[in-house]
Amino acid sequence: MRYEVKDPGLLEKEAQERQAKFGIWPKGKYDFEILSASEATSKSSGKPMIILDLRVFNDDGHTKDLKDYISASQPDKLYALSKSIGQERMYLSGNIEPSDLPGAAGKCIVAIELGEYNGEKTHKNKVAFYVPKGTTQPSAGPRPHAHDPGFPRPTPPTHAYEDELDTSNIPF
Numbered sequence: 001m002r003y004e005v006k007d008p009g010l011l012e013k014e015a016q017e018r019q020a021k022f023g024i025w026p027k028g029k030y031d032f033e034i035l036s037a038s039e040a041t042s043k044s045s046g047k048p049m050i051i052l053d054l055r056v057f058n059d060d061g062h063t064k065d066l067k068d069y070i071s072a073s074q075p076d077k078l079y080a081l082s083k084s085i086g087q088e089r090m091y092l093s094g095n096i097e098p099s100d101l102p103g104a105a106g107k108c109i110v111a112i113e114l115g116e117y118n119g120e121k122t123h124k125n126k127v128a129f130y131v132p133k134g135t136t137q138p139s140a141g142p143r144p145h146a147h148d149p150g151f152p153r154p155t156p157p158t159h160a161y162e163d164e165l166d167t168s169n170i171p172f
Contacts, residue, residue: 024123031057033105037098047072068127083132107131
């Protein structure tokens with residue numbers, strides 16, 4: 001077999017770029033942008049959910065596209081998303097319109113999910129949680145759980161708009 005010899009340094013760089021794009025990224029904090037969002041119904045709970053198509057960026061300028069599914073039964077994650085993209089008011093209104101989300105950007109914590117496919121162990125990246133703007137959320141680790149004593153609680157409303165908000169009909 002005959003082939004063209006490429007510079008080993010170039011081959012190494014190409015291999016690193018492929019790994020960054022298609023391989024598993026280390027768990028940690030990454031910038032993201034919402035590419036698209038749609039509303040659906042969760043098959044497991046029957047509750048409404050938002051499906052997000054995200055583009056995640058690492059420090060080297062590489063990108064990875066991830067999907068995230070946020071159900072109405074995850075108000076902590078919805079709240080963290082809204083704070084991360086600077087739209088806390090949207091969450092407090094009790095209605096997030098998927099059409100308002102594309103183009104929004106923030107920070108998220110990406111984790112590695114272990115699974116199984118055709119009897120073989122698999123790994124993939126997933127969005128574990130969103131980092132609210134102005135926080136010092138740790139750069140890596142498991143998703144915080146709402147029942148943990150150290151879990152960040154929503155701050156009380158501070159704007160006149162939020163004081164006038166009727167929250168009696170929020171479904172969750």
